[in-house]
Amino acid sequence: MRCTYRFPVKGCFRPETGAFFTDTRWSVCFDVDSSGYATHLLYSLPIDPKEAPILRRPTGGALGHINVPTPNLEAVRRHAQVLENALSLFGVFSISTDEWWIDWVPENESERNTLSMKRFARKHDRSYPDEAPLVPVDLVSRCVSKTDDLYGIDSLLCFCRHGREDLQREQFIDAFYDFFFVIESRFGGGKFRKKQLLEEFKKHNELMSVVSAAKAERAEWQDGTSRSQPYEQKDPLDILGLLIRVRGKLHHHTARKRGIWHPGEQAVYRADAMFLGRIAYRVCLDLLTDALGIV
Numbered sequence: 001m002r003c004t005y006r007f008p009v010k011g012c013f014r015p016e017t018g019a020f021f022t023d024t025r026w027s028v029c030f031d032v033d034s035s036g037y038a039t040h041l042l043y044s045l046p047i048d049p050k051e052a053p054i055l056r057r058p059t060g061g062a063l064g065h066i067n068v069p070t071p072n073l074e075a076v077r078r079h080a081q082v083l084e085n086a087l088s089l090f091g092v093f094s095i096s097t098d099e100w101w102i103d104w105v106p107e108n109e110s111e112r113n114t115l116s117m118k119r120f121a122r123k124h125d126r127s128y129p130d131e132a133p134l135v136p137v138d139l140v141s142r143c144v145s146k147t148d149d150l151y152g153i154d155s156l157l158c159f160c161r162h163g164r165e166d167l168q169r170e171q172f173i174d175a176f177y178d179f180f181f182v183i184e185s186r187f188g189g190g191k192f193r194k195k196q197l198l199e200e201f202k203k204h205n206e207l208m209s210v211v212s213a214a215k216a217e218r219a220e221w222q223d224g225t226s227r228s229q230p231y232e233q234k235d236p237l238d239i240l241g242l243l244i245r246v247r248g249k250l251h252h253h254t255a256r257k258r259g260i261w262h263p264g265e266q267a268v269y270r271a272d273a274m275f276l277g278r279i280a281y282r283v284c285l286d287l288l289t290d291a292l293g294i295v
Contacts, residue, residue, distance in 0.1 A: 001046070001047055001048070001049045001051075001052060001104065001105065001106055001107055001111050002044055002045065002046055002047060002104075002105040002107065003044075003045060003047050003051070003071060003102055003103065003104050003105065004042055004043065004044045004045075004102065004103045004105060005042070005043040005045075005073065005076050005100055005101075005102050006031075006040050006041070006042050006100060006101050006102075006103070007040060007041045007042075007080055007095050007096055007097055007099070007100050008039070008040055008095070008096045008099060009030065009038045009039055009040055009041050009092060009094070009095050009096075010092075010093045010094045010095075010096075011037075011038070011088075011091050011092045011093035011094065012037060012091040012093075013030075013037065013038045013087060013090060013091035013092045014032070014035075014036045014037055014038070014091065015030045015032065015036075015038055025045060025072070025075070026043045026044060026045035026072075026076065027043070027044045027045070028041070028042065028043055028044075028083075029042050029044075030042070038092070041080060041083070041095050043076050043079075043080070044105075045071070045072060045076070047071045047072075047104075048071075049111055049114070051069045051071040052069070052104050052111075052114070052115055052116075053066055053067060053068050053069065053104065053115075053116055053117040053120065054066065054067045054116065055116035055117065066116070066117065068102075068117075068120050070102065073100075073102075077097040077100075080095050080097050081095070081097055081264045083095065084097075084264075085264070098122075098124065098170065099122060099123040099124060100121070100122055100123075101119060101120060101121035101122065102119065102120050102121075103118060103119050104117070104118055104119075124170075139292070139294070142292040142293070142294070143292065146291065146292055146293075149291050149292075150288070150291055152291075153284075153287045153288070153291060155185065156181075156182050156185055156186060156283070156284055156287060157284055157287075157288065159178045159179070159181045159182045159185070159280070160178070160179070160182055160280050160281060160284040162174075162178045163175045163176075163178030163179040163182075163273075163277055163280060164277065164281075166178060166273075167273060167274070167277060170266060170267070170270075171266055172266045172267065172268075172269040172270045172272070172273040172274075173250060173261075173263060173266050173269050173273070174266075175273040175277060176246065176247075176250065176269055176272050176273040176276055177247075177250065178280075179273065179276040179277050179279070179280035180243065180247050180276060182279075182280035182283055182284060183201070183207065183243075183276075183279060183280060183283060184197070186207075186283055186287075187200060187201055187203075187204045187206075187207045188200050188201070189203075194241075194244050194245070194248060197244055198237075198240060198241055198244055201237075201240045201244075202237060206283075206286070207240070207279075207283070208236045208237070210279050210282045210283055210286075211236035211239055211240060211279055212236050213282060214275060214278035214279050214282065215231060215232065215236070215239065217278060227268070227269070227270070227271040227272060228271035228275070230242055231271065231275045243272070243276055246269070246272050249261065250269075
């Protein structure tokens with residue numbers, strides 16, 4: 001039996017038609033559209049029939065259950081991420097390894113008869129909520145009529161907007177930097193070195209209050225992982241020191257150091273970006289309401 005993983009491809013990458021690539025673990029090819037642009041990256045690999053999905057049918061009024069194995073998925077995803085980076089020089093914008101589907105392909109009649117499911121798909125639902133809060137007319141009207149008063153904070157609002165967009169795309173390292181620029185620009189006093197920056201942050205009770213408020217929230221950043229626990233347990237000043245250290249770590253990179261952070265492993269910094277995002281949002285909201293004259 002074989003299985004085939006399929007990942008969406010974005011960009012203007014046009015591989016030669018019919019190209020098919022193999023190594024000892026799997027075969028790789030691209031689906032293309034009518035113009036020859038790649039739309040999906042496919043991995044086909046041999047699997048043990050025991051790695052096919054298993055459907056446990058309900059008995060005695062109980063609910064049914066289906067087990068969906070994903071053989072070698074992590075190795076395939078890692079390979080696709082490296083391929084994404086290499087082919088970005090030739091037109092690939094992204095290969096979405098977080099959204100995929102798997103097909104199980106029987107190779108004989110016996111496997112075909114035992115196969116209970118042929119395809120399974122995983123994708124993110126990034127749809128908007130059905131009932132988002134209505135934004136008051138007065139607030140929108142103030143934004144329209146007081147644009148001149150917003151130019152002074154426009155860059156901070158822009159950083160925050162980019163960060164929130166990066167969160168939606170699960171680009172957590174990028175989001176972290178966007179949000180850090182908000183607090184660095186607002187409270188950093190033009191300082192960049194760790195100790196100097198922390199001393200500047202200490203001067204602002206507003207920032208300390210915002211950090212305390214973010215810490216008190218039950219929010220998505222509180223996922224119980226080792227990266228989120230310090231934000232739950234430390235005091236505001238220590239949290240700011242931690243955020244500065246994370247900024248410093250992500251600010252440099254060398255291929256000579258084994259185990260250094262990888263730009264493709266965005267999820268590692270999810271809690272950092274989510275927590276800092278709450279701080280940046282509160283800072284920008286306070287700035288905006290002050291500029292608009294909203295009490």
